[in-house]
Amino acid sequence: MAKRINPVLIQRVIKAQLWGLTGFTIGILVFIICFISVKGLPQITLEFLTSNPVDMGRSGGIFSTIVCTLYLIFVSLMIAIPLGIGAAIYLTEYTRESRVTHIIRFGTECLAGIPSIILGLFGFAFFVMALRLGWSILSGGMTMSIMLLPTIIRTSEEAIKAVPHELREVSFSLGVTKWQTVTKVVLPSALPGIVTGIVLGVARCIEETAVIIFTVGSSLRLPQSLLDSGRTMAVHFYILAREGISMPNAYGTAAILILSILFINLSAYYIMRQFLRKM
Amino acid sequence: MKEKIIEKILMLLAFSAIGALLLMAVFIFKEGMPIIFKVGLKNFLFSTHWAPTKGYFGIFSMIVSSLFVTTGALIIGVPLALACAITLAEFAPQRLMVILKPTIELLAGIPSVVYGFLGVVLLVPLIRDYLGGPGLSLLACSIILAIMILPTITSISIDAIQAVPYSYKEGSLALGATHWQTIRMVILKAARSGIITAIMLGMARAIGETMAVIMVAGNALKIPSSPLSPVRTLTSNIALEMGYAAGDHRAALFATGIVLFIFIMIFNVTANIITKRWRRE
Numbered sequence: 001m002a003k004r005i006n007p008v009l010i011q012r013v014i015k016a017q018l019w020g021l022t023g024f025t026i027g028i029l030v031f032i033i034c035f036i037s038v039k040g041l042p043q044i045t046l047e048f049l050t051s052n053p054v055d056m057g058r059s060g061g062i063f064s065t066i067v068c069t070l071y072l073i074f075v076s077l078m079i080a081i082p083l084g085i086g087a088a089i090y091l092t093e094y095t096r097e098s099r100v101t102h103i104i105r106f107g108t109e110c111l112a113g114i115p116s117i118i119l120g121l122f123g124f125a126f127f128v129m130a131l132r133l134g135w136s137i138l139s140g141g142m143t144m145s146i147m148l149l150p151t152i153i154r155t156s157e158e159a160i161k162a163v164p165h166e167l168r169e170v171s172f173s174l175g176v177t178k179w180q181t182v183t184k185v186v187l188p189s190a191l192p193g194i195v196t197g198i199v200l201g202v203a204r205c206i207e208e209t210a211v212i213i214f215t216v217g218s219s220l221r222l223p224q225s226l227l228d229s230g231r232t233m234a235v236h237f238y239i240l241a242r243e244g245i246s247m248p249n250a251y252g253t254a255a256i257l258i259l260s261i262l263f264i265n266l267s268a269y270y271i272m273r274q275f276l277r278k279m
Numbered sequence: 280m281k282e283k284i285i286e287k288i289l290m291l292l293a294f295s296a297i298g299a300l301l302l303m304a305v306f307i308f309k310e311g312m313p314i315i316f317k318v319g320l321k322n323f324l325f326s327t328h329w330a331p332t333k334g335y336f337g338i339f340s341m342i343v344s345s346l347f348v349t350t351g352a353l354i355i356g357v358p359l360a361l362a363c364a365i366t367l368a369e370f371a372p373q374r375l376m377v378i379l380k381p382t383i384e385l386l387a388g389i390p391s392v393v394y395g396f397l398g399v400v401l402l403v404p405l406i407r408d409y410l411g412g413p414g415l416s417l418l419a420c421s422i423i424l425a426i427m428i429l430p431t432i433t434s435i436s437i438d439a440i441q442a443v444p445y446s447y448k449e450g451s452l453a454l455g456a457t458h459w460q461t462i463r464m465v466i467l468k469a470a471r472s473g474i475i476t477a478i479m480l481g482m483a484r485a486i487g488e489t490m491a492v493i494m495v496a497g498n499a500l501k502i503p504s505s506p507l508s509p510v511r512t513l514t515s516n517i518a519l520e521m522g523y524a525a526g527d528h529r530a531a532l533f534a535t536g537i538v539l540f541i542f543i544m545i546f547n548v549t550a551n552i553i554t555k556r557w558r559r560e
Binding site for chain 1: 281282286288289290292293294295296297299301302304306307308358359360362363365366369370371379381382383384385386388389390391392393395396397401418426429433456457458459460477480483484486487488489490493494514518519521532533536538539540543544546547548550551
C-alpha cells in the first residue's frame with residue numbers, strides 16, 4: 001500500500017507556504033513605500049514645493065507641476081462628476097433592469113478596461129487634433145474625465161443602492177416628486193459613498209502618465225489658463241527619471257506622489273467605512 | 280413636465296460612458312484602418328519588419344512580445360495573488376483581513392511610472408549582474424507587471440472566495456475533510472469563475488500597461504529569444520514613437536492601437552461573460 005501522508009501535515013505545510021507568500025507580497029509594498037520615502041523625503045523642503053523647476057528640473061522645485069496637477073484634477077472632476085452621478089441616478093432610480101441598462105453597464109465596464117495608452121491616443125486624435133484644443137489642460141482634463149467616469153458611476157451606483165428604500169417611500173408618501181426625493185433625500189444619504197469614488201478619481205489623475213503626455217504635453221511653464229500646456233507631477237517624475245536629469249529631484253517628486261496617493265486612498269477607505277457602518 | 284425633462288437629461292448622461300467608448304473606437308479605427316488596408320492585414324500582423332520611415336509596417340514581433348510579457352506576468356503574479364487571496368479569505372483572522380486587504384489594494388494606487396523606476400533602479404541591475412544579458416528584459420518587465428496586477432487579482436479573488444456559501448464549507452468539514460482539503464476541493468472549485476474573471480482582468484491590465492514597460496523592457500525590435508532579451512510591446516511602441524511620428528507612420532501607430540484595443544476587448548468581454556455566468560450560479 002502506498003504510503004499516505006497525513007492530511008493535517010499537508011495542511012500545515014501549505015498553510016505555512018501561503019502565509020509566506022502573503023508576507024512576501026505585503027513585504028514588497030512596505031519595501032516600495034519605505035525605499036521611496038527614505039530616498040525622497042530628505043529632498044522635500046518648503047522651497048522644493050514652492051519654487052518652479054529650473055534648468056529642465058535639474059534644480060529648483062516642482063511648483064508648476066503641482067499647479068498643473070491641481071488644474072487637471074479640477075477640470076476632470078468638473079466633467080466626470082455630473083456625468084457619472086447623473087448616470088448612476090438614472091441607472092438606480094429611473095429604470096428597472098432592462099436591455100438598455102445592460103448595455104449601459106456593459107459599456108461602462110468596457111470603458112473601465114481600456115488601457116491609458118488607448119485613451120491617450122484618442123485624446124490626442126480627438127481633443128488635441130480634431131477639436132484643435134492643442135496640448136492643453138482642457139484636452140487632458142476631458143480625456144481624464146472619460147477615464148474616471150466608470151469608477152464614479154460604479155461607486156455612486158453602489159452608494160445610491162445602499163440607501164434604504166423606506167426613506168424614498170416616506171418622501172413619496174409626503175407628495176414629493178421623484179427629482180426632489182433624489183436631490184433632497186437619496187443623494188445626501190449616499191454622499192459619503194459618492195465621495196469615495198471621487199476621491200479615487202483624484203488619485204487616478206495624480207498617478208496617470210500616458211494620457212497626460214499625449215494630451216497635456218510636458219511644458220514646464222506655470223500654466224496661465226486651461227488652454228495652456230503643462231506638466232503634471234507624474235510626467236515630471238517620468239522625464240526626470242527616464243532622461244536621468246536629476247535623481248534627487250526624481251526621488252523627491254516620487255515621494256510626494258506616493259505619499260499623496262497613500263493619503264488619498266486611506267481617506268477614501270476611511271470615508272467608505274464610516275458610510276458602511278452608518279448603513 | 281419638469282420631471283420628464285430631468286429624466287431625459289439623466290438618460291443622456293447615462294449613455295455618456297458608452298458614447299465615449301464608441302467615439303473612441305470610431306476615432307482610433309478611422310485613423311488606423313487606412314494604413315492596414317494599404318499594407319495588407321497579413322503583412323501588418325505577421326511581418327516582423329518595422330521601419331516606419333521606409334514604409335515597412337510589420338508588428339508581429341510586438342504582438343509576440345506583448346503576449347510573452349503578459350504570460351510571464353501571469354506565471355509570476357497569479358500564484359502570489361491566489362496565495363494572498365486564500366490566506367486572507369480563509370486563514371487570516373477577520374481583523375487582520377480588514378487591514379491587509381486595503382493594504383494590498385494600495386499597491387494598485389502606486390503610479391506605474393514609480394514601478395517602472397523601481398524596476399530600473401533595483402531589478403534591472405540585479406538581473407544584469409546575476410543572470411546576464413542587458414538587464415532591461417522580458418523577465419524584468421514580467422516581474423514588474425506581476426506586482427502591478429497582484430492587487431487586482433487578489434482583491435477580486437477574495438470577493439469570489441467569500442461569496443462561496445458557508446454551507447458548502449460546513450458540509451465538507453463535517454465529512455472529515457481538513458480545512459486545506461476543503462479549500463482545494465470545494466471552495467476553489469466553487470469560486471472558479473470569479474477567480475478566472477480576476478485573472479482575465481489582470482491580463483487586460485498587463486497587456487495595456489505602458490509607462491512601466493517602456494522603462495524596463497529595453498524596447499528592442501525583435502522577437503525575444505530568451506527571457507533575458509529586451510522586448511518592445513505594442514503599448515511601448517505607440518508611446519515611444521508617437522512624439523515624432525507623422526503621416527503613414529502615425530497612422531500605423533493608431534493601427535497598433537486597434538490591435539491592442541481588440542485584444543483588450545476580447546479579455547474584457549470574456550471576463551464579463553464569465554462573471555455573468557458566475558452571478559447566475
